[in-house]
Amino acid sequence: MRQQPVLEVRGIRKEFPGVVALDGVDFRLFPGEVHALMGENGAGKSTLIKVLTGVYQSDGGEVVLAGERVRIAGPLQAQQAGISTVYQEVNLCPNLSVAENIFIGREPRRFGLVDWAAMRRRAAELVRELDLDVDVSAPLNSYSIAVQQLVAIVRAVDVSAKVLILDEPTSSLDRDEVRQLFAVMRRLRDQGVAILFVSHFLDQIYEICDRMTVLRNGRLEGEYLTSELNQVELVSRMIGAELAGLHQLGGGKRRERTAPTGKAFLQADRLTRRGAVEPYDLDIRPGEVIGLAGLLGSGRTEAARLLFGADQSDGGTLRIEGAVTALRSPRDAIAHGIAFCSENRKTEGLVGELTVRENIVLALQASRGWMRPLPRAAQDAYALRWIRALDIRPNNPEALVRNLSGGNQQKVLLARWLITDPKLLILDEPTRGIDVGAKAEIQKLVANLAEDGMAVLFISAELEEVLRLSHRIGVLRDHRMVAQLDNDGELTPERVMATIASGADQ
Amino acid sequence: GSGGGSGSADKGSGHKLVVGFSQVGAESGWRTANTKSIQESAKKAGVELKFSDAQQKQENQIKAIRSFIQQKVDVIAFSPVVESGWDTVLKEAKDAHIPVILTDRAVDSKDESLYVSFLGSDFVEEGKKAGDWLVKEYAATSGDVNIVQLEGTTGSAPANDRKSGFADAVKGEPKFKVVASQTGDFTRAKGKEVMQAFLKSQPKIDVLYAHNDDMALGAIQAIEEAGKKPGTDIKIVSVDGVKDAFTAMSQGKINYDVECNPLLGDQLMELVKKVKAGESVPRRIKTEEGTFTPEQAAAALPNRQY
Amino acid sequence: MNAHALLTRLRGQIPLLVTAVLLVSMFSVGSVQYEGFFSGQVVLNLLIDNAFLLVVAVGMTFVVLTGGIDLSVGAVVALSTMVSAWLVEQHGWPPLLVIPLVLLMGTAGGWLMGWIIHVFEIQPFIVTLAGMFLARGLCYTISVESISITDPQYTAMAQTRIPLGSLFVSPSALIALLVVAVAFVVLHYTRLGRNVYALGGSEQSALLMGLPVQRTKTTVYAISGFCSALGGVLLTFYMLSGYGLHAVGLELDAIAAVVIGGTLLTGGSGYLLGTLLGVLVLGLIQTVISFQGTLSSWWTRIVIGALLFVFIVLQRLITARRR
Amino acid sequence: MSTATATSPVRAVTRSRLFWPAVVLVVLLLANLAFTPDFFALHLRGGHLYGSLIDILHFGAPLILVSLGMTLVIATGGIDLSVGSTVAISGALACLHISESTDPGSLATVLTALGIALGTALVLGAVNGLLVAKAGVQPIIATLILMVAGRGVAQLITDGQIITVTSDPYKMIGGGYWLTMPFAILLSALVVLATVLLTRSTALGLLLESVGGNPVASRLVGIRAMRLVALVYVFSALCAALAGLMVSSNVSAADGNNAGLWIELDAILAVVLGGTSLNGGRFSIGGTVLGALIIQTLSTTVYTIGIPPETTLVFKAFVVIVVCLIQSPVFRAKFAARGARTRRTTRSHTAAPTNREVGA
Ligand SMILES: Nc1ncnc2c1ncn2[C@@H]1O[C@H](COP(=O)(O)OP(=O)(O)OP(=O)(O)O)[C@@H](O)[C@H]1O
Ligand SMILES: Nc1ncnc2c1ncn2[C@@H]1O[C@H](COP(=O)(O)OP(=O)(O)OP(=O)(O)O)[C@@H](O)[C@H]1O
Numbered sequence A: 001m002r003q004q005p006v007l008e009v010r011g012i013r014k015e016f017p018g019v020v021a022l023d024g025v026d027f028r029l030f031p032g033e034v035h036a037l038m039g040e041n042g043a044g045k046s047t048l049i050k051v052l053t054g055v056y057q058s059d060g061g062e063v064v065l066a067g068e069r070v071r072i073a074g075p076l077q078a079q080q081a082g083i084s085t086v087y088q089e090v091n092l093c094p095n096l097s098v099a100e101n102i103f104i105g106r107e108p109r110r111f112g113l114v115d116w117a118a119m120r121r122r123a124a125e126l127v128r129e130l131d132l133d134v135d136v137s138a139p140l141n142s143y144s145i146a147v148q149q150l151v152a153i154v155r156a157v158d159v160s161a162k163v164l165i166l167d168e169p170t171s172s173l174d175r176d177e178v179r180q181l182f183a184v185m186r187r188l189r190d191q192g193v194a195i196l197f198v199s200h201f202l203d204q205i206y207e208i209c210d211r212m213t214v215l216r217n218g219r220l221e222g223e224y225l226t227s228e229l230n231q232v233e234l235v236s237r238m239i240g241a242e243l244a245g246l247h248q249l250g251g252g253k254r255r256e257r258t259a260p261t262g263k264a265f266l267q268a269d270r271l272t273r274r275g276a277v278e279p280y281d282l283d284i285r286p287g288e289v290i291g292l293a294g295l296l297g298s299g300r301t302e303a304a305r306l307l308f309g310a311d312q313s314d315g316g317t318l319r320i321e322g323a324v325t326a327l328r329s330p331r332d333a334i335a336h337g338i339a340f341c342s343e344n345r346k347t348e349g350l351v352g353e354l355t356v357r358e359n360i361v362l363a364l365q366a367s368r369g370w371m372r373p374l375p376r377a378a379q380d381a382y383a384l385r386w387i388r389a390l391d392i393r394p395n396n397p398e399a400l401v402r403n404l405s406g407g408n409q410q411k412v413l414l415a416r417w418l419i420t421d422p423k424l425l426i427l428d429e430p431t432r433g434i435d436v437g438a439k440a441e442i443q444k445l446v447a448n449l450a451e452d453g454m455a456v457l458f459i460s461a462e463l464e465e466v467l468r469l470s471h472r473i474g475v476l477r478d479h480r481m482v483a484q485l486d487n488d489g490e491l492t493p494e495r496v497m498a499t500i501a502s503g504a505d506q
Numbered sequence B: 001g002s003g004g005g006s007g008s009a010d011k012g013s014g015h016k017l018v019v020g021f022s023q024v025g026a027e028s029g030w031r032t033a034n035t036k037s038i039q040e041s042a043k044k045a046g047v048e049l050k051f052s053d054a055q056q057k058q059e060n061q062i063k064a065i066r067s068f069i070q071q072k073v074d075v076i077a078f079s080p081v082v083e084s085g086w087d088t089v090l091k092e093a094k095d096a097h098i099p100v101i102l103t104d105r106a107v108d109s110k111d112e113s114l115y116v117s118f119l120g121s122d123f124v125e126e127g128k129k130a131g132d133w134l135v136k137e138y139a140a141t142s143g144d145v146n147i148v149q150l151e152g153t154t155g156s157a158p159a160n161d162r163k164s165g166f167a168d169a170v171k172g173e174p175k176f177k178v179v180a181s182q183t184g185d186f187t188r189a190k191g192k193e194v195m196q197a198f199l200k201s202q203p204k205i206d207v208l209y210a211h212n213d214d215m216a217l218g219a220i221q222a223i224e225e226a227g228k229k230p231g232t233d234i235k236i237v238s239v240d241g242v243k244d245a246f247t248a249m250s251q252g253k254i255n256y257d258v259e260c261n262p263l264l265g266d267q268l269m270e271l272v273k274k275v276k277a278g279e280s281v282p283r284r285i286k287t288e289e290g291t292f293t294p295e296q297a298a299a300a301l302p303n304r305q306y
Numbered sequence C: 001m002n003a004h005a006l007l008t009r010l011r012g013q014i015p016l017l018v019t020a021v022l023l024v025s026m027f028s029v030g031s032v033q034y035e036g037f038f039s040g041q042v043v044l045n046l047l048i049d050n051a052f053l054l055v056v057a058v059g060m061t062f063v064v065l066t067g068g069i070d071l072s073v074g075a076v077v078a079l080s081t082m083v084s085a086w087l088v089e090q091h092g093w094p095p096l097l098v099i100p101l102v103l104l105m106g107t108a109g110g111w112l113m114g115w116i117i118h119v120f121e122i123q124p125f126i127v128t129l130a131g132m133f134l135a136r137g138l139c140y141t142i143s144v145e146s147i148s149i150t151d152p153q154y155t156a157m158a159q160t161r162i163p164l165g166s167l168f169v170s171p172s173a174l175i176a177l178l179v180v181a182v183a184f185v186v187l188h189y190t191r192l193g194r195n196v197y198a199l200g201g202s203e204q205s206a207l208l209m210g211l212p213v214q215r216t217k218t219t220v221y222a223i224s225g226f227c228s229a230l231g232g233v234l235l236t237f238y239m240l241s242g243y244g245l246h247a248v249g250l251e252l253d254a255i256a257a258v259v260i261g262g263t264l265l266t267g268g269s270g271y272l273l274g275t276l277l278g279v280l281v282l283g284l285i286q287t288v289i290s291f292q293g294t295l296s297s298w299w300t301r302i303v304i305g306a307l308l309f310v311f312i313v314l315q316r317l318i319t320a321r322r323r
Numbered sequence D: 001m002s003t004a005t006a007t008s009p010v011r012a013v014t015r016s017r018l019f020w021p022a023v024v025l026v027v028l029l030l031a032n033l034a035f036t037p038d039f040f041a042l043h044l045r046g047g048h049l050y051g052s053l054i055d056i057l058h059f060g061a062p063l064i065l066v067s068l069g070m071t072l073v074i075a076t077g078g079i080d081l082s083v084g085s086t087v088a089i090s091g092a093l094a095c096l097h098i099s100e101s102t103d104p105g106s107l108a109t110v111l112t113a114l115g116i117a118l119g120t121a122l123v124l125g126a127v128n129g130l131l132v133a134k135a136g137v138q139p140i141i142a143t144l145i146l147m148v149a150g151r152g153v154a155q156l157i158t159d160g161q162i163i164t165v166t167s168d169p170y171k172m173i174g175g176g177y178w179l180t181m182p183f184a185i186l187l188s189a190l191v192v193l194a195t196v197l198l199t200r201s202t203a204l205g206l207l208l209e210s211v212g213g214n215p216v217a218s219r220l221v222g223i224r225a226m227r228l229v230a231l232v233y234v235f236s237a238l239c240a241a242l243a244g245l246m247v248s249s250n251v252s253a254a255d256g257n258n259a260g261l262w263i264e265l266d267a268i269l270a271v272v273l274g275g276t277s278l279n280g281g282r283f284s285i286g287g288t289v290l291g292a293l294i295i296q297t298l299s300t301t302v303y304t305i306g307i308p309p310e311t312t313l314v315f316k317a318f319v320v321i322v323v324c325l326i327q328s329p330v331f332r333a334k335f336a337a338r339g340a341r342t343r344r345t346t347r348s349h350t351a352a353p354t355n356r357e358v359g360a
């Protein structure tokens, strides 16, 4: 049909001890197309990408680049071969400045020496193109995960490559950034760059992608034109069955909600922390789901961290069950029945070399203290129960979390906090990188927990999700809580966006 | 060397005598006794002693000597960590007109004028004495004499010299065989550990030669635990002559001990005074050191300070 | 560039400033305490006496910045002195041939260790520990005695003094400073240098960002090996002898200097100038000790520890408060 | 990688982190057998078990103890250089007390001596712990302070001399026998057992590994990281002190200058040989014990097969590096594999100590 593919793999096989991650996968990528790689959590998407870019060596099959068979020894060689990649987890150097993270390996040089001024200047320009407002000479780890994700994208996009691979770049971006990103992707596509795009947001797939390849349990399910396959069919291809309750996907109808009355479990009164969030008020009642909406970097995470004692507030008061309480550490918060599921599973969440079981019981065990260990039987029970409930794969409680797929890691993190059954559950981007099916499950779960009287603070970059779940939505802008909107039937994403934009409720 | 400038010139002779002494370290009881003796004699002789401990590091010792030069002391004395590598700093001292006395160990510098005198024992000599005794002891026997040797810290001067001295003494007669030789780092614990291994791996051991008493004392325990009698089943020759060794000798557990006298404080102070007064002093002064048989040891034991 | 950026940049330097200030105050305390302490020569002697340590510590800084560690440095220094003395004295080789040879040897050794560490994924600690054993062992196989050097060129290097007004420095000191300068440029203005920091930040990320991880790693250990060898050469000038027991425990001094200088042992953050300060701190402590001529052997150790303690704690407290 | 996945028992064994250290140990022992045929021979002599193997355990006992403490410290991502000095100090204190007491032979005297030694160790450990956990000083430098000063303190206590004591109860600890076995072996075995129980049958082990594996996350799940870390240094100091008592009791003399000199290096080496990563996280006490035994066997080997002192170090260097290579999965893979492909595969999913998240 068209010209030959820039990148093609045939019969790729990749085994890990105990797991066959990829089994005879074929895949073609043509110049000037945006190609979606679809599949459930653990289907093998990231592994395929890592094989393509030489991070892993395949145990079988061949990679054909621009017509000739190649053996890509590593990411460096991949880059030299014109493949530029954003891997799933933010893989940048937290200790280096934003500018360096964008340019390291290809720094602008004068007389053979790194030209810092030029580097910062150009970095600033690039960042501005995605209208990001960050100081490029500040170290990367001073920025939220979303900012870091964008920096990774900037880096990958800036190298003029033949192939651009984006593994879940949008998992914690919100509308605006996504729009920016898509604009860039279209531009590149029109320049003939072939783009491989992974995302669990079906709408995004259908908005930007021309074709897609679907993986299931490491096997090739098929290759389709986006136009020929509707969302429902796609999902059933991915999970290999008719998904019950598909209505919950994309938009879906809001669940009936009667905002619980009664005295608040937690009351924040002019709570603030210099440089993080301006003073804000917030009441959360048992059984209530409060959503936080705002643009990236608006201070949602900061606001939440104060309620968990992860950061110390330096103003305002916090009441828990009526009593004024100063949370000096997360430990205090946990003692008061508060749980906080961080948006940054890699650095703030999981312990890579511990097993799934150990990671799941960690929080509970910590609150029991080391003297009272959870009996092994109980640990296994918890682990197995949640592995089943959230469909964590592989379903082996003794697998190292490090080796789980991104989405499955996220599920483990969720499970950890759910077993502590807290009075207030703070979820910061809980569905990051989680596939459609599981996402629906988790949303149902949260709703039910709330019905059973748990208070929930729900932060997500995906506005629909926030709207679907929460009774009330706090809107943040530039680290200020600008409004709290009751989520009665009328509240629309547009209205929330407007509020965010204008910085006031109209 | 502007460092010292016309160092000692401007000090009146009525001025209290200042001696800078740089000690190797405090790696053994022997060394500590040596330090003590020097400090006490200095007090007695009314000499102001600037003491500095190099912790077995030559560079520290060089630094110390430099700072003595800076402080314009009258005489510099030091026991070198190792023979070689002193020319530079000694030249600086010479330029600063500060006389240098070596104690306990010589330096191998070609330029004789760098130090005025060397006061101390001769490790090679000690090794020889030990060997000579052995030759006499076994003059009668004709069969092989299996010797195991506990060496000092590998590379350290006493270890090297006592080894070679001993080897020279016994090489005349082929019946003396050093069947095993390992380092015991001059310590009891190591001495015991190594000896225990020897006792297992060597079918027949007649003599133990230890480079210092601590190792010998450790080895004695090992021998006893192996059910042998130290001093009779296995003859033991050792060097140093510390109190504990004498106690062991008086019980017949050590057969011969070559003294290596750490108490050279008084001699040193004498020397310092002479040097300062400009009298001529011999370039080499041996500390008076004996050798001890069990009987002599038993006799000397009561008034043994270290 | 905006003020905020300037601020962050400055905040990065605070530990450095604190260390410097503490160093100066320590020196002034010494000056009021002891006569003859407050002289330019004392300061210069710091450099002269610690030239070799400084060079070694610079190499160590590279390694530590990548999150590694090199225990072999002390032994390699000793080996370099030994080989130099052996070749020059007992085989009469010309110094101008011996010195490059020694440097090459050190570099190769370091490179090899780096290669093993990376390719076989063995922890740096053990590999370099083995390197340490090997280097010391080789010293003894050459000779257990110390070999003194009488070669005129070496003695010249040992005894030349470059006058600065009424004071003087040794060529070694200048070489050391040169090394520091070069290393500074390499670390902050070359890709290699930046890769070193990236590697320390996250090796996994560095790999995925397509940085030459293996090359960087091996190079870093090669650099450390080179610096150790050069340190050995300087030490040979300083001691005019080769000896298997030279520089025992130097690796700890070097690591201490690096860490005192504010470099994180976990890698990724640190300053080369910090290392310079660290070396000076250790040197100054030694000087104080030797000026304080009344300390008995054990009090020497205790005081060194105490000074170190005070220094570290102050450093921590002040920097912590500023944050 | 998880061993629980459906693999044959054989695979499970070879995959266990203890397998390769064990292999190495066995090989070393067999090597000795080649030189001294009756190396494995054990016979009763005066009611005491007697033989090279016993010696190895006997002299290895202190190292095992020190390494034990070191293991937990390293698990939290720290390191403790001060153990050597602690060894010296505790021995010195105990011997000083005994030698000065009116009747050195009495149990009471010895017990108070132990009390003094262990009590002091407790304080020293607490200092390290506070420096690291509270003041946030880097472990290596925090403990370096005590390493330097502590040696001085030990010499101060012994006045630079060797304190000889004659006290049977004290002699028991390191030199005595009980049920035909050297008491030291039993003692350290007991401590090892206790530690295994303490860490594995309580949640301590898990929490330590979590703190070492990801401090930030550990704080966010409410683990009292500070307290744990401080505690670990105290434990390490106590182990070192006990080892110090053994060493000094074994030769019934305290040597402030040389006791425990450089033992910290051996201990760290033992831990690493045992398969615990210096980056913290997962730790294996069993591995550490094996590591310590490997080291002790190595030095015994040197004595028995009579390697000349000047080449000892070279020999050790080679053994260490060979041991590491054998233990390196990559090396084994390369060794087994033909060609590059298999090589690279293994490299990617054997987690190097540095890369924490190969997956996802
Ligand atoms: N290093 C590894 N060791 C062992 N198993 C691994 C490793 N990396 C991935 N796997 C397994 O391979 C399978 C595919 O993982 P992969 O990360 O490719 O999934 P994915 O499609 O990216 O899922 P997600 O959408 O959650 O990112 C998973 O079952 C995972 O457990
Ligand atoms: N861990 C952190 N340390 C320091 N500053 C941070 C950190 N995380 C975020 N910030 C800063 O605070 C601002 C708010 O970030 P935060 O993550 O709270 O916002 P957010 O609304 O959660 O955005 P995101 O959707 O990216 O999480 C960010 O712009 C960043 O500059």
Ligand SMILES: [Mg+2]
Pocket: A045, A046, A047, A088, A167, A405, A406, A407, D360
């Ligand atoms: Mg993935």
Ligand SMILES: [Mg+2]
Pocket: A144, A300, A301, A302, A343, A428
């Ligand atoms: Mg956030």
